[in-house]
Amino acid sequence: MSGQSRHADRPAPKSVLARGLSLLDAFGAGEPELSLARIAARSGLPKPTAHRLLGELVEWGALERSSPGHYRLATKLFRLGQLVPRHRVLREAALPHLEQLYEASHENVHLAVPDNVYTLFLEKLTGRESMSIRSRVGGRMPSHCTATGKVFLAWGGRDRLRRVVDAGLPRLTPRTIVLPGLLHQDLERTMARGLGINREEAEPGVSAVAAPVLGARGEVVAALSVTGRSHRLDLDRVGGLVRAAANAMSATLPALSAAQNG
Template identity: 65%
Template sequence: MNDSRPSGRDARREAEPPGPDAAGPPKSVLARGLSLMDAFGSGDAELTLTELAARTGLPRPTAHRLLGELVRWGGVERTETGYRLSLRLFVLGQRAPSPRGLREAALPYMEDLYEATHENIHLAVLDGTDTLFLEKVNGRRSMPIVSRVGGRLPAYCTATGKLFLAMGPPDRLDRAVSAGLRRHTPHTIILPGLLQRELARTLDRGYGVNREESEAGVSAVAAPILGRDRRPIAAISITGSTYRLDLDRLAPAVRTAARALSRELARESAGGPVRR
């Protein structure tokens, strides 16, 4: 899966930082405060007051006042040159039960894949029209790629994202196309008709591939983790150098891991014993 962005490795773009939409900035105080925290992209260690005001559409005095409240609450920290998100948000995120349970269940399978390949292994879910990376396993022998836990990429140019689009309802692809098919590399598929054909191939073979579509020199193969309705709830991918990875050869391994994890999650949700 060629997928996610900064502080690590994997794919050439995280979702663009949000900007003011056509309806203008949010109206409520709570929504405005949340929009300031949401303005931080995956690659933003810190942002200035001017940048935060521009991204949210809030007047500078309003943004400054709300940031002061967020600093006092502990969600944002003041730096010498601007603001950054605080560890309190990370702590809160760890309390979210569903993704955390999924990550804990997936880690043994991801570690097995890493030991077998020594490549970057990712666990991803769909978030809107993006693929969001919940977990990553890599090591010194893995190819450095731009990705990190919490990073995201457009679904249409990632191996994991193609699975969500191919196996999801038709309007999911419509939303992705409406959001815009932006070129990230010379290999990115940006024509809706070509993307639709690629998704048909993805559905037919049962796994997704990304051949340098989000980051030059990086390719990936991904398999779906299925829920009880046979719809993908997540995906696991192997990502590395295009010149080193044989995607078709690695596909059975990632599919086997994904099927085993799907069965484990199904047993767990049914209240039965969980075994590997």
């Protein structure tokens, strides 16, 4: 099931606030810009209503017109997003470990958090030697076919897995796991080894390994990952590096959170 069809099935929101938020939510699939027609279809709103509300969002600074009849997210939302305390703490705690992972692998490294049925990337380090991949800071990808997403599903309980299955398991590559039973087995292996692994399930030729970051109460609050070309990514070696980095980050979180709150 595509992101567009899921949006189209939603009933049109009733309040003005809900309508405005539904327009912003239309950008959740990660496209850099959308047409008025696409935004209206995803929000369930008539085009005239969507056009009027989009104009107000542009005036407020949440959106900007990228070309006639097309819109994209504006910097005001980015600035507000940087103020989310939990995400700011996680990014500050993760950056030294992400830098070490990049120096050790010269591949793409990520900090991610769960976001409903998706994995949301809070930070990404890359370089000239790194393979170009789809992920971006602030972008989301499906949980069932990403290494970080598998971490969140494996430790997230039955409710999170049920939401993901109910939302559909889209096939992004020939290796994507799209059967709930096979996904459940893969998540059991994820828990057993303590690592989420994606073997060309989100993009052809791209593999990844991720490890959980634990909060003060032992709950999974984030994940670190390394992503690169399948033929050169040594999952065993990189898995050990990612696990060590995630454990080290987990140890720093309580002290950093206390300092932020103090």
